[in-house]
């Protein structure tokens with residue numbers, strides 16, 4: 320029977336399941352390991368029901384490649400992700416819990432899309448510096464029956480996003496199901512029209528950012544993730560992609576603090592700085608350890624790969 324030790328955290332309400340055990344078949348660079356993991360349908364069972372639920376992001380800890388504290392491959396029930404911001408805040412919190420994060424507070428993690436620097440602050444909050452982020456398409460229009468026409472930007476922050484700045488459905492907790500329906504239809508329409516990120520990469524996240532009624536918070540947001548769930552946190556890679564768009568349009572200055580709230584009340588603050596490679600975002604939020612356990616995958620269990628979709 321396969322068994323995996325895991326540590327669960329939530330970052331501003333969004334869960335991460337950190338896999339502590341190694342796997343003998345995961346060799347090569349993290350990008351290669353990510354491709355190998357894509358072939359294993361049982362990996363879905365680590366995060367999907369009945370062991371998890373659709374909001375879970377998995378973070379498989381890997382041996383460090385250089386001076387990093389660890390390598391990490393993120394995945395959700397739909398497959399491996401490039402990067403995950405809330406997940407990185409969860410991983411740093413989990414490593415600190417295990418006594419594996421540097422006492423100085425600063426450390427590095429390697430992900431399949433690049434190296435991340437992170438700081439654990441004395442108040443327990445975690446700040447991460449993501450990979451350079453960029454906008455690739457502006458004012459892309461899609462029409463969805465029943466909702467009308469949307470105009471949004473295609474941008475990258477470690478994953479690919481379609482970002483909208485208005486919504487016919489109000490961003491309140493009571494509307495989460497409706498928002499999931501609408502953003503799923505938008506994503507389907509992007510796929511139908513063949514709209515992609517650079518190199519044909521699939522746009523698997525849809526993000527809505529609208530002005531917040533509270534003047535101390537810049538935007539309220541909703542993010543559809545590849546698994547079909549909404550991100551309960553303000554989404555780290557989505558924040559990165561969004562900041563790159565705002566910076567391109569001169570709507571945010573380098574170093575200006577930008578505060579976002581998810582529909583369920585999770586808060587991130589973020590800044591951005593320009594580099595030759597793109598806009599480098601820094602994102603700060605909080606995570607908590609919620610469980611330490613061992614998952615079992617018995618050979619006769621029909622749901623080792625999760626419940627059917």
Ligand code: PYC
Pocket residue numbers: 333376402403404405406478544550552553554555556557
């Ligand atoms: O925080 O980057 C993020 C993220 C991606 C998917 C869910 N959360």
